Amino acid sequence: MKGNLRIYLVFILLCSYSVQINAQEDPPTESEFKEPVTKLWINTYGNIRIAKRFFWVAQTHFRFEETEQTPFVGQVAQIYNRHAIGYIYSKKFNFSLGGVLRLNFNTDPSSPDRNLVPEWRIWHQYMFAMPLSNMMFYHRIRIEHRWTQDFAEGSNYDFRNRWRYMFKAKIPLNSPTLAPKTFYLSPEAELIMQSGKPVVGSPFEDLRLHASFGYILTPRMTVAAGIMYSQGQTLSDGTAYKQNWTARLHLYFSPDFRKVKNKLPSIHLDD
Amino acid sequence: MSHRNLLYTWIIGCLLILPFNLFSQELYTYSGKFELGSYKGDANFSYNIIENDTVLNGVFQFSSASLKDLLENKDSSFSITGNFENDYATGPWKFSFNLFETESKSSVEDLQYVVNVSGEQRLAQGNLIEGKPDGTWIYTAQEIQDSKVDKVTFKSTIDFDNGIPQRSFRIEDEEKELVGRFLRNGIAHDQWTLYSDQEIDDAESWFFSEGILERIRITSRGQTINIEIYPNTNITGKTITLDNTYLEILKLKLGADNASKITDSGILSLLQKNDLYYQEIDTIVSGISKAPFTPQFKVRIPYFPLNNKETKSLDLIADYYKKANAICVSLIEDTQISILKLSDEQVFKLDEEVHLISNKIVKPLGQVLEYNTKSLLPFFSRSEIINKVWERGLPSLNSQNTPIVNQIESSKARTILEVEQLAKETFTYLSTVEEILAKKINRQRREQKAIDLEKKMISQLQYLEVLEKSFETDTIPEAYINTLSTIKSNARSKLNRYASMEDLEEKLKYAEELVVCFDALDNIGETILKLPNQQNEIKKKYQDDVWNPFTSTVMTEMVKKRITQAYENVLIPYFLEKVEQDISCDDSIKWIQTVHKTHQRMHEMREENTRKLEKKLRKEKDPLIILERFQVYPINKEKE
Numbered sequence: 001m002k003g004n005l006r007i008y009l010v011f012i013l014l015c016s017y018s019v020q021i022n023a024q025e026d027p028p029t030e031s032e033f034k035e036p037v038t039k040l041w042i043n044t045y046g047n048i049r050i051a052k053r054f055f056w057v058a059q060t061h062f063r064f065e066e067t068e069q070t071p072f073v074g075q076v077a078q079i080y081n082r083h084a085i086g087y088i089y090s091k092k093f094n095f096s097l098g099g100v101l102r103l104n105f106n107t108d109p110s111s112p113d114r115n116l117v118p119e120w121r122i123w124h125q126y127m128f129a130m131p132l133s134n135m136m137f138y139h140r141i142r143i144e145h146r147w148t149q150d151f152a153e154g155s156n157y158d159f160r161n162r163w164r165y166m167f168k169a170k171i172p173l174n175s176p177t178l179a180p181k182t183f184y185l186s187p188e189a190e191l192i193m194q195s196g197k198p199v200v201g202s203p204f205e206d207l208r209l210h211a212s213f214g215y216i217l218t219p220r221m222t223v224a225a226g227i228m229y230s231q232g233q234t235l236s237d238g239t240a241y242k243q244n245w246t247a248r249l250h251l252y253f254s255p256d257f258r259k260v261k262n263k264l265p266s267i268h269l270d271d
Numbered sequence: 272m273s274h275r276n277l278l279y280t281w282i283i284g285c286l287l288i289l290p291f292n293l294f295s296q297e298l299y300t301y302s303g304k305f306e307l308g309s310y311k312g313d314a315n316f317s318y319n320i321i322e323n324d325t326v327l328n329g330v331f332q333f334s335s336a337s338l339k340d341l342l343e344n345k346d347s348s349f350s351i352t353g354n355f356e357n358d359y360a361t362g363p364w365k366f367s368f369n370l371f372e373t374e375s376k377s378s379v380e381d382l383q384y385v386v387n388v389s390g391e392q393r394l395a396q397g398n399l400i401e402g403k404p405d406g407t408w409i410y411t412a413q414e415i416q417d418s419k420v421d422k423v424t425f426k427s428t429i430d431f432d433n434g435i436p437q438r439s440f441r442i443e444d445e446e447k448e449l450v451g452r453f454l455r456n457g458i459a460h461d462q463w464t465l466y467s468d469q470e471i472d473d474a475e476s477w478f479f480s481e482g483i484l485e486r487i488r489i490t491s492r493g494q495t496i497n498i499e500i501y502p503n504t505n506i507t508g509k510t511i512t513l514d515n516t517y518l519e520i521l522k523l524k525l526g527a528d529n530a531s532k533i534t535d536s537g538i539l540s541l542l543q544k545n546d547l548y549y550q551e552i553d554t555i556v557s558g559i560s561k562a563p564f565t566p567q568f569k570v571r572i573p574y575f576p577l578n579n580k581e582t583k584s585l586d587l588i589a590d591y592y593k594k595a596n597a598i599c600v601s602l603i604e605d606t607q608i609s610i611l612k613l614s615d616e617q618v619f620k621l622d623e624e625v626h627l628i629s630n631k632i633v634k635p636l637g638q639v640l641e642y643n644t645k646s647l648l649p650f651f652s653r654s655e656i657i658n659k660v661w662e663r664g665l666p667s668l669n670s671q672n673t674p675i676v677n678q679i680e681s682s683k684a685r686t687i688l689e690v691e692q693l694a695k696e697t698f699t700y701l702s703t704v705e706e707i708l709a710k711k712i713n714r715q716r717r718e719q720k721a722i723d724l725e726k727k728m729i730s731q732l733q734y735l736e737v738l739e740k741s742f743e744t745d746t747i748p749e750a751y752i753n754t755l756s757t758i759k760s761n762a763r764s765k766l767n768r769y770a771s772m773e774d775l776e777e778k779l780k781y782a783e784e785l786v787v788c789f790d791a792l793d794n795i796g797e798t799i800l801k802l803p804n805q806q807n808e809i810k811k812k813y814q815d816d817v818w819n820p821f822t823s824t825v826m827t828e829m830v831k832k833r834i835t836q837a838y839e840n841v842l843i844p845y846f847l848e849k850v851e852q853d854i855s856c857d858d859s860i861k862w863i864q865t866v867h868k869t870h871q872r873m874h875e876m877r878e879e880n881t882r883k884l885e886k887k888l889r890k891e892k893d894p895l896i897i898l899e900r901f902q903v904y905p906i907n908k909e910k911e
Contacts (some may be wrong), residue, residue: 049818091818136823138823170822219817220819222822254819254821
């Protein structure tokens with residue numbers, strides 16, 4: 001075990017050394033954009049009401065990555081389990097605090113490393129809602145504290161912080177308001193920045209531009225599908241930008257298992 | 272003095288005392304308030320009590336005068352003084368009736384305030400024997416000015432013998448003076464003459480022959496008219512009192528033209544005035560005296576007493592008259608006839624006839640009966656009275672198909688029986704006319720009723736159209752408009768059926784049914800009009816506000832969907848469908864009630880625990896079962 005660790009450290013040092021040597025030798029003059037990778041995300045978002053102002057966030061995301069043979073739905077890349085307890089401060093503001101267990105699958109078939117490594121996060125988010133005309137606009141600030149490790153056996157956990165800001169709109173298409181049986185369009189842009197010791201010259205983790213088309217089945221069930229383009233610096237090389245085209249499928253559900261008498265008055269909160 | 276003398280003395284003494292013993296009932300005196308007919312005042316009189324009866328005896332004084340009334344306004348005073356003997360007014364009597372006012376001038380004379388009065392005074396004085404006038408009675412009416420007689424407005428002087436007028440009498444007023452005379456038995460005789468200031472000679476004379484008034488001669492502005500009354504003095508007559516009845520007989524005897532002449536007659540007016548005054552005294556004296564004070568001016572007059580047949584006949588005439596007159600009045604006053612006669616020739620003709628019969632037969636019949644009531648008939652021959660009432664003779668009804676009054680023919684009817692026959696025929700004919708007109712009126716009334724009903728039906732139909740239009744303007748589902756159109760066309764087809772009916776009776780009956788039915792249809796229309804709103808109401812009622820955390824918005828969510836769906840998708844279409852199936856009037860009411868009840872239940876079920884019900888409603892499409900599950904029963908079922 002100790003031997004492995006030594007080898008690993010030596011490898012890292014060598015790599016760092018070589019980067020420094022390269023930098024010294026030939027500093028890059030322009031960024032490099034990698035070929036886009038196609039992905040498929042199937043996300044379920046659960047907001048389970050547990051009290052007048054508290055809800056349980058339960059999200060499970062299945063993320064697939066292309067393979068040579070199959071675009072989008074190639075292989076499982078990650079499975080997310082995101083949980084939190086949310087607090088509804090008002091109709092226009094709520095915040096949540098919880099943890100994430102992300103299971104990262106090794107998508108490199110040639111890799112001798114582990115196939116699956118866990119990633120742990122603590123996250124908290126602050127959601128602001130703004131009605132405008134018949135549309136809704138949202139500002140979301142999400143801060144994640146993540147512990148990641150490589151697939152290589154014996155890899156240490158790296159700690160990083162993620163700083164995320166998302167701006168999103170929901171525009172009803174066939175109804176004056178966002179109501180059941182309404183189709184809506186939802187453009188969204190999210191900037192994800194990161195910081196931490198491993199982040200060297202690559203704070204810009206991701207910019208996600210996502211447009212989805214949704215349908216509100218009931219107040220408690222919504223489905224949506226969209227396409228997302230994203231780009232961001234690779235952690236190890238700030239000049240190298242990865243690109244993704246992601247097809248996204250969403251299922252939103254918000255059951256309320258409280259007894260009827262507790263639901264009333266339901267959600268008018270401060271009204 | 273011997274014992275025999277003593278005995279005689281005692282016997283004589285007893286005999287002397289006996290009358291005192293016999294007639295020594297105690298004499299009481301009354302002094303105080305007294306009332307006699309309409310007269311109220313203070314009285315002083317004495318009386319005995321004999322066998323619990325009050326027997327007036329001695330002086331009688333009864334008077335009333337109010338100084339207060341006199342000073343304030345006018346005083347109506349009177350004074351009656353006289354004497355009684357064993358309850359009979361006997362001896363000198365004096366009556367005074369005054370209506371005085373004062374000018375508030377007064378003077379003090381011998382420690383007395385003297386107030387002068389002005390006004391009217393009537394005085395009567397004379398002697399009475401056992402309540403009857405005896406000797407000379409003078410009645411005077413005079414005007415008083417400042418306590419002095421200003422002028423005499425009336426004066427009658429009549430001599431009586433035990434209540435019977437004797438010899439000559441004199442009655443005068445300011446302008447005229449009547450002088451006449453009686454036989455010893457009080458019967459008017461010879462010439463009664465009126466002298467007037469306006470005529471040089473006698474103005475008017477009544478010529479009596481032992482009570483029978485033979486003729487009257489009236490002179491006016493130099494013209495003399497002689498009116499024969501009973502020229503044949505040999506007729507059998509009856510002695511009667513010269514009173515109002517006699518004067519009535521005279522008027523009737525004279526006929527309309529001549530009666531007006533003697534209506535203004537001075538003699539008649541003076542006699543009537545005198546009669547009036549004497550009656551006033553009679554009222555007073557009769558009230559306190561055993562015998563009536565009735566001046567007996569006697570006359571004789573032809574007399575034709577009614578026999579039994581005639582009396583019966585008159586009763587029948589009265590009966591026929593009553594009925595016939597009632598018919599006439601009701602027909603003449605009937606406004607429907609008045610209108611109908613403008614358009615219906617037969618009604619016009621019959622109405623004319625009724626007027627004619629009323630004037631020419633019924634009213635004269637009433638006159639005959641009036642004469643009978645006044646007891647005048649026995650003083651006229653039947654033919655005379657018939658000819659007086661029907662100047663052209665007793666009319667007859669031509670009882671052919673077109674009965675009309677025969678106005679020209681002067682019948683020679685002379686008996687009451689013939690009048691009775693006419694009365695009977697008249698009543699029968701009027702009954703027939705009434706029947707014919709009644710049918711006509713009824714028909715017209717029915718037609719009027721039909722018109723009213725038609726108006727009502729049309730307005731009801733129009734109301735349905737209004738409802739339909741109000742639907743069109745709104746965003747109401749077409750199904751409702753279609754249903755309403757169906758109701759309207761159903762109503763129209765019913766109205767068409769009504770219009771095609773010919774029998775008025777049936778038509779009227781059907782119209783009455785339709786009005787009720789259309790009312791129900793209008794109600795259905797109103798209910799349908801309310802349905803969309805009610806549905807919305809229910810929809811809102813079954814919505815919950817739900818917080819959608821993904822949109823941060825409040826969304827409405829339908830709850831108890833199976834109930835609302837059953838209501839919206841099954842029951843409402845079922846209700847509309849029922850209406851479209853030419854719903855009957857009875858069913859209309861049930862329908863409305865079912866719809867209302869369903870709506871009410873929908874409200875109730877929102878709050879109820881309906882989990883089981885919702886399970887049962889799964890896939891249920893039968894409206895009747897759903898209604899049952901909703902506990903909505905038709906009214907008749909509910910009663911069971």
